[in-house]
Amino acid sequence: MTRKSGVALWRQIADQIRQAVSAGTLGADGRLPPEMVLSERFGVNRHTLRSAIAALVQEGVLRAEQGRGTFVESRQKLSYPISARTRFSTGLRSQTRDRRSILLAHAVEQASQRVAEGLGLAEGAPVVRLETLSEADERPVSRATSWFDAERFPGYAEAYAETGSITLGFQSYGIEDYFRKSTLVSARHADAADLADLKLSAGAIVLVAVAVNVDTQGLPIQYAETRFVADRVELSVSTEAQ
Amino acid sequence: MTRKSGVALWRQIADQIRQAVSAGTLGADGRLPPEMVLSERFGVNRHTLRSAIAALVQEGVLRAEQGRGTFVESRQKLSYPISARTRFSTGLRSQTRDRRSILLAHAVEQASQRVAEGLGLAEGAPVVRLETLSEADERPVSRATSWFDAERFPGYAEAYAETGSITLGFQSYGIEDYFRKSTLVSARHADAADLADLKLSAGAIVLVAVAVNVDTQGLPIQYAETRFVADRVELSVSTEAQ
DNA sequence: TATAATTTGTTCGTATGTATT
DNA sequence: AAATACATACGAACAAATTAT
Numbered sequence: 001m002t003r004k005s006g007v008a009l010w011r012q013i014a015d016q017i018r019q020a021v022s023a024g025t026l027g028a029d030g031r032l033p034p035e036m037v038l039s040e041r042f043g044v045n046r047h048t049l050r051s052a053i054a055a056l057v058q059e060g061v062l063r064a065e066q067g068r069g070t071f072v073e074s075r076q077k078l079s080y081p082i083s084a085r086t087r088f089s090t091g092l093r094s095q096t097r098d099r100r101s102i103l104l105a106h107a108v109e110q111a112s113q114r115v116a117e118g119l120g121l122a123e124g125a126p127v128v129r130l131e132t133l134s135e136a137d138e139r140p141v142s143r144a145t146s147w148f149d150a151e152r153f154p155g156y157a158e159a160y161a162e163t164g165s166i167t168l169g170f171q172s173y174g175i176e177d178y179f180r181k182s183t184l185v186s187a188r189h190a191d192a193a194d195l196a197d198l199k200l201s202a203g204a205i206v207l208v209a210v211a212v213n214v215d216t217q218g219l220p221i222q223y224a225e226t227r228f229v230a231d232r233v234e235l236s237v238s239t240e241a242q
Numbered sequence: 243m244t245r246k247s248g249v250a251l252w253r254q255i256a257d258q259i260r261q262a263v264s265a266g267t268l269g270a271d272g273r274l275p276p277e278m279v280l281s282e283r284f285g286v287n288r289h290t291l292r293s294a295i296a297a298l299v300q301e302g303v304l305r306a307e308q309g310r311g312t313f314v315e316s317r318q319k320l321s322y323p324i325s326a327r328t329r330f331s332t333g334l335r336s337q338t339r340d341r342r343s344i345l346l347a348h349a350v351e352q353a354s355q356r357v358a359e360g361l362g363l364a365e366g367a368p369v370v371r372l373e374t375l376s377e378a379d380e381r382p383v384s385r386a387t388s389w390f391d392a393e394r395f396p397g398y399a400e401a402y403a404e405t406g407s408i409t410l411g412f413q414s415y416g417i418e419d420y421f422r423k424s425t426l427v428s429a430r431h432a433d434a435a436d437l438a439d440l441k442l443s444a445g446a447i448v449l450v451a452v453a454v455n456v457d458t459q460g461l462p463i464q465y466a467e468t469r470f471v472a473d474r475v476e477l478s479v480s481t482e483a484q
Numbered sequence: 485t486a487t488a489a490t491t492t493g494t495t496c497g498t499a500t501g502t503a504t505t
Numbered sequence: 506a507a508a509t510a511c512a513t514a515c516g517a518a519c520a521a522a523t524t525a526t
Contacts, residue, residue: 007249008250010503014248015431022430045504048504082481086481171505181476184478186476187472207428234428235428238424239325239421239424277491295492308491308492309492310490312492312494
């Protein structure tokens with residue numbers, strides 16, 4: 001194993017273990033092999049391997065018990081559906097008990113070129129911006145920034161704050177139904193803000209979904225950029241029966 | 243900025259710059275501020291900043307010219323459509339001139355539980371495995387592992403090698419049309435094999451798409467796991483008009 | 485054209501973190 | 506626990522290429 005890549009050896013090993021565990025090629029029975037075995041398998045010193053395990057214990061991926069062994073903390077990935085009927089609030093309801101969204105901040109601002117394009121507005125048009133955080137089982141899952149046309153939805157932030165839901169927020173403006181038009185999915189390292197909001201450690205990955213929702217007439221009503229914690233979430237695209 | 247996180251300072255800075263550039267908050271005019279300015283802005287020594295820039299130059303994100311400055315190499319992301327009619331070969335045709343797929347290896351093996359489930363076969367049933375690499379403009383874009391029912395498609399690897407296309411390979415078995423049934427999208431750090439095949443540097447991210455294709459009767463005919471270079475690819479999900 | 489200013493590239497030295505033995 | 510080797514980070518100065526005056 002080489003160093004010099006800018007990533008310490010213990011973190012490289014930690015990443016490999018995290019991945020092998022999630023792929024099921026390591027600790028499939030819930031238990032990791034002894035440190036000596038692992039250190040030989042990865043070709044590193046036991047000290048280095050222990051640093052990696054310590055980091056994963058800190059992250060909540062593993063649990064080490066003196067004299068017994070190291071165990072996998074079961075953490076199934078949340079599967080987030082993406083379809084024409086995608087709703088941010090309903091997608092994960094069945095998979096987790098305690099799920100909630102938190103409104104971190106909101107403001108009225110001028111639409112950037114990107115936002116204006118997504119909402120079909122002129123650049124600089126007034127838009128409402130919502131910053132929200134979603135948690136499942138007491139742990140952060142996603143961090144979203146949404147924009148709405150401020151002329152059509154004045155005070156949308158308040159409507160959202162009262163109802164606690166995007167869908168219910170729209171209902172107070174007479175919108176009974178809406179559809180997901182498009183979703184662009186990419187992935188990148190979490191930035192400083194994401195690291196703080198989503199309580200991640202350096203080097204963590206976020207899945208980024210840029211989505212446009214439209215009303216029944218096909219007019220854009222929401223432009224959103226959601227950052228999902230890649231370790232905890234997968235996106236499920238169903239394309240059958242069209 | 244802290245060290246000791248297991249990720250070198252220069253790499254943290256590199257990640258920040260890469261992201262700021264792609265977000266347009268840095269080098270929007272195609273030119274980066276001088277090293278002295280950047281090193282002060284990020285609160286690091288000029289050496290450290292230069293290491294970060296060197297890594298991004300190596301990656302192809304930036305270009306440095308002595309005496310002139312450091313410039314942004316425009317590299318638009320390839321947008322890969324995901325829909326019921328998704329074809330691996332046709333998706334990117336319009337966005338790039340030189341695109342090709344390379345068959346790295348193939349074998350007949352016994353279906354693992356995961357593969358068997360995807361193809362609707364019994365665990366241990368014989369399957370054909372294809373290892374392929376896709377390039378666009380001389381650079382690796384994706385690395386895929388595909389499985390096919392060996393009883394229904396004996397010698398599929400040869401059919402693929404001759405035609406150079408999944409779609410044409412199916413045609414030699416009388417399958418004129420097929421559909422993408424489902425796609426699971428996740429993201430992770432590239433593993434050692436991905437780093438080598440996709441010519442990436444440590445810490446790089448891959449978008450993983452696990453897909454099932456079905457024939458017109460709805461029977462699974464292909465189970466595939468594709469790793470896309472996250473820096474170069476975004477997945478585009480269209481969900482309108484259902 | 486000549487010179488100064490700007491900007492990237494290189495070379496010292498020193499201190500600390502990381503990994504192995 | 507200690508010794509050793511390498512990678513990372515900072516500081517200062519100088520060299521080389523380009524641009525502005």
